[in-house]
Amino acid sequence: MxxxxxxxxxxxxxxxxxxxxxxSIEEQLASKKVNSEKASSGFMPDISLIVDxxxxxxxxxxxxHTDHLEIPGFVHGGGxxxxxxxxTSLAGEDGFNFNYAELYIGASVDNYFDLKxxxxxxxxxxxxxxxxxxxxxxxxxxxxxIGKFKSDFGYLNNKHRHNYNFFEAPLVYQALLGDHGIxxxxxxxxxxxxxxxxxxxxxxxxxxxxxxxxxxEGFAPHDADEDFDGVDDTDFPGLWVGYIKTSLDIGGGTMxxxxxxxxxxxxxxxxEDEEGPHAFSGDTTIYGADLxxxxxxxxxxxxxxxxxxxxxxxxxxxxxxxAAEDGWAxxxxxxxxxxxxxTELVYQHDKNWRGGVRYSALYQNDITANSxxxxxxxxxxxxxxxxxxxPSEFSxxxxxxxxxxxxxxEDGEKNNKDEIILQFNYAIGAHGAHAF
Amino acid sequence: MTSLFAKIEIAAAYPYIGELTKTIAKDKANVVVLxxxxxxPHFVVPKPSLVSKLRNADLLILNGASLEIGWLPPLIESAxxxxxxxxxNGYLELSDYVKLKDIPGEVDRSxxxxxxxxxxxxxxxxxxxxxxxxxxxxxxxLHDKANYSYYKKNFETFKTFWKKKLRSYDAKMKKxxxxxxxxxxxxxxxxxxxxxxxSIDNLEPIPGIKPNSKHALKLINEIKDENVKLIxxxxxxxxxxxxxxxxxxxxxVVELPHDVGAIKGTQxxxxxxxxxxxxxxx
Numbered sequence: 234m235x236x237x238x239x240x241x242x243x244x245x246x247x248x249x250x251x252x253x254x255x256x257s258i259e260e261q262l263a264s265k266k267v268n269s270e271k272a273s274s275g276f277m278p279d280i281s282l283i284v285d286x287x288x289x290x291x292x293x294x295x296x297x298h299t300d301h302l303e304i305p306g307f308v309h310g311g312g313x314x315x316x317x318x319x320x321t322s323l324a325g326e327d328g329f330n331f332n333y334a335e336l337y338i339g340a341s342v343d344n345y346f347d348l349k350x351x352x353x354x355x356x357x358x359x360x361x362x363x364x365x366x367x368x369x370x371x372x373x374x375x376x377x378x379i380g381k382f383k384s385d386f387g388y389l390n391n392k393h394r395h396n397y398n399f400f401e402a403p404l405v406y407q408a409l410l411g412d413h414g415i416x417x418x419x420x421x422x423x424x425x426x427x428x429x430x431x432x433x434x435x436x437x438x439x440x441x442x443x444x445x446x447x448x449x450e451g452f453a454p455h456d457a458d459e460d461f462d463g464v465d466d467t468d469f470p471g472l473w474v475g476y477i478k479t480s481l482d483i484g485g486g487t488m489x490x491x492x493x494x495x496x497x498x499x500x501x502x503x504x505e506d507e508e509g510p511h512a513f514s515g516d517t518t519i520y521g522a523d524l525x526x527x528x529x530x531x532x533x534x535x536x537x538x539x540x541x542x543x544x545x546x547x548x549x550x551x552x553x554x555x556a557a558e559d560g561w562a563x564x565x566x567x568x569x570x571x572x573x574x575x576t577e578l579v580y581q582h583d584k585n586w587r588g589g590v591r592y593s594a595l596y597q598n599d600i601t602a603n604s605x606x607x608x609x610x611x612x613x614x615x616x617x618x619x620x621x622x623x624p625s626e627f628s629x630x631x632x633x634x635x636x637x638x639x640x641x642x643e644d645g646e647k648n649n650k651d652e653i654i655l656q657f658n659y660a661i662g663a664h665g666a667h668a669f
Numbered sequence: 670m671t672s673l674f675a676k677i678e679i680a681a682a683y684p685y686i687g688e689l690t691k692t693i694a695k696d697k698a699n700v701v702v703l704x705x706x707x708x709x710p711h712f713v714v715p716k717p718s719l720v721s722k723l724r725n726a727d728l729l730i731l732n733g734a735s736l737e738i739g740w741l742p743p744l745i746e747s748a749x750x751x752x753x754x755x756x757x758n759g760y761l762e763l764s765d766y767v768k769l770k771d772i773p774g775e776v777d778r779s780x781x782x783x784x785x786x787x788x789x790x791x792x793x794x795x796x797x798x799x800x801x802x803x804x805x806x807x808x809x810x811l812h813d814k815a816n817y818s819y820y821k822k823n824f825e826t827f828k829t830f831w832k833k834k835l836r837s838y839d840a841k842m843k844k845x846x847x848x849x850x851x852x853x854x855x856x857x858x859x860x861x862x863x864x865x866x867x868s869i870d871n872l873e874p875i876p877g878i879k880p881n882s883k884h885a886l887k888l889i890n891e892i893k894d895e896n897v898k899l900i901x902x903x904x905x906x907x908x909x910x911x912x913x914x915x916x917x918x919x920x921x922v923v924e925l926p927h928d929v930g931a932i933k934g935t936q937x938x939x940x941x942x943x944x945x946x947x948x949x950x951x
Binding site for chain 2 (some may be wrong): 258259261262265266267268341344347367369370371372374375376423424425427428429430431432433478480481482487489527529531532533535583584585625626665666667668669
């Protein structure tokens with residue numbers, strides 16, 4: 234008994250001794266601190282504002298045929314002449330344009346979460362482009378994101394517009410994913426794999442609002458009775474996205490590669506169209522593959538080759554309303570297998586000068602209606618070249634030329650568009666650094 | 670906490686931090702350095718391969734004072750590693766332990782790329798090495814209490830050695846007290862201020878903005894008027910402006926390392942400061 238007591242006494246002395254050294258290390262470290270009070274703005278979130286404007290000079294081969302431009306099988310021009318303006322978005326706006334302002338606010342919530350929001354402002358609209366919380370301390374190298382956010386599908390999709398290497402998203406993104414890409418409400422989980430090089434797996438469950446490929450709201454003809462059996466809304470998740478990304482340092486440069494899939498229900502409602510109103514209900518899957526290689530001659534002198542391939546398969550039913558708009562005149566089995574890509578080469582000469590070229594094409598456009606093959610064009614492309622001058626990290630002037638050979642007029646004739654863009658981009662405030 | 674035989678995995682933002690850490694930790698840690706000594710410390714390439722190095726780190730040691738703000742935050746975010754998040758035990762910002770100089774009264778972007786907290790290039794003063802080594806030693810000891818005495822012993826050895834170095838640096842630098850220089854960016858201020866060398870102007874008109882001809886003309890006059898002997902050139906900015914100004918004024922351009930490994934023959938902390946001292950004052 235005595236022995237045991239002795240032992241426990243010895244043990245507790247050892248523990249006590251250890252306890253005091255522990256405390257003293259912490260105390261010693263704390264006593265070395267001289268800047269415990271950080272800059273006064275410590276509790277203010279980071280706030281930044283980006284403003285983008287441009288002067289666009291646009292010309293068409295056939296200037297008289299620009300009211301109903303479309304990318305056949307991909308994007309309708311369909312006479313959306315709501316504001317009495319002759320041009321649709323595919324035709325573009327000549328002259329000075331205020332493209333957008335982007336307001337960013339972000340900060341740590343606490344030890345467990347970061348919160349970020351990006352607001353996309355145009356002349357008349359205030360949109361929440363992103364507003365999400367991410368975890369910072371989940372175990373097992375996991376990270377979760379909840380809210381509205383840009384999906385990490387592909388390479389370009391999660392980038393904001395001011396971070397693009399060119400004025401606009403490439404043709405293949407605009408055609409398959411629209412102006413905002415996959416930008417959805419939902420949840421994301423990502424895992425960094427224990428590997429000697431970077432491997433990341435991600436899964437996202439999303440609402441599926443994307444107007445170009447998915448959509449989640451059901452529809453019925455305008456004047457249909459209440460008991461008319463239209464098409465229902467989709468259930469959550471209307472869209473799920475998965476991807477794997479990896480990176481290797483090879484040949485003095487860095488390669489980043491990824492493969493992505495976006496699979497979901499589609500509810501695409503064009504029943505409001507003046508010409509040929511219709512709607513589509515079905516399933517859509519988009520497969521993406523991306524490859525980026527950057528070679529650095531110095532930290533600010535680099536050449537980047539960036540390419541992405543997208544393949545879309547849509548399968549479902551196209552609904553055409555009858556003349557009275559109280560029922561369907563026709564239901565057609567519709568199947569689309571479409572593919573395109575872009576590839577770009579950008580050379581950064583120093584902190585001020587950058588230049589690059591990009592080619593984007595839609596080369597597969599196989600559509601069947603009730604199993605009958607449709608005669609669709611498959612030779613759409615846009616070629617771009619740009620030169621940038623960045624007076625500082627916070628301002629940019631960009632001159633870009635586009636030759637757009639993807640647009641068709643109402644007679645089904647190709648109408649080439651040439652555009653010269655002088656773009657002005659400015660940023661103020663604290664904006665987080667961009668990822669690779 | 671690390672188990673008995675496992676090494677501590679440490680990521681160091683810059684080479685000098687890597688050197689200090691290896692000096693204290695020796696074989697008890699694996700140290701990876703995220704950037705290179707010859708790169709602009711403000712603009713390190715955020716390569717995804719760095720993410721895999723951060724993923725497994727028990728400890729991240731950074732310079733701080735916003736020097737890494739342009740490249741490290743997205744890497745930390747992508748690493749999904751709770752150990753090294755800001756505020757966690759494995760996140761050590763050395764700037765917290767150094768009295769910063771050049772703290773601006775009021776900041777505005779029209780002043781260029783200024784650091785609100787003060788000048789972050791404190792590692793250029795050799796007298797800051799012992800206090801920084803001690804902070805690293807204590808942090809290592811917190812992570813690996815079993816080896817506290819080992820780290821402390823290594824620190825004491827370094828301290829004795831470095832004090833000798835400092836005496837030799839101080840002796841050599843004495844004769845250059847009161848010398849006037851210009852530099853490209855306010856990179857060497859801590860070194861210059863410590864040794865009483867006056868930096869009268871920078872080649873950059875304001876921080877982070879390239880030299881222009883108007884400012885170069887002003888500099889040429891200043892250099893002549895004030896009898897400036899040296900133009901301090903770092904390795905990562907263009908060298909044309911300093912050469913041009915040297916031609917017009919007779920001042921000498923001297924290329925200086927700003928970190929371990931920035932130029933040939935500066936692969937250790939000792940050789941780095943030997944070169945710095947030798948080139949500024951000989």
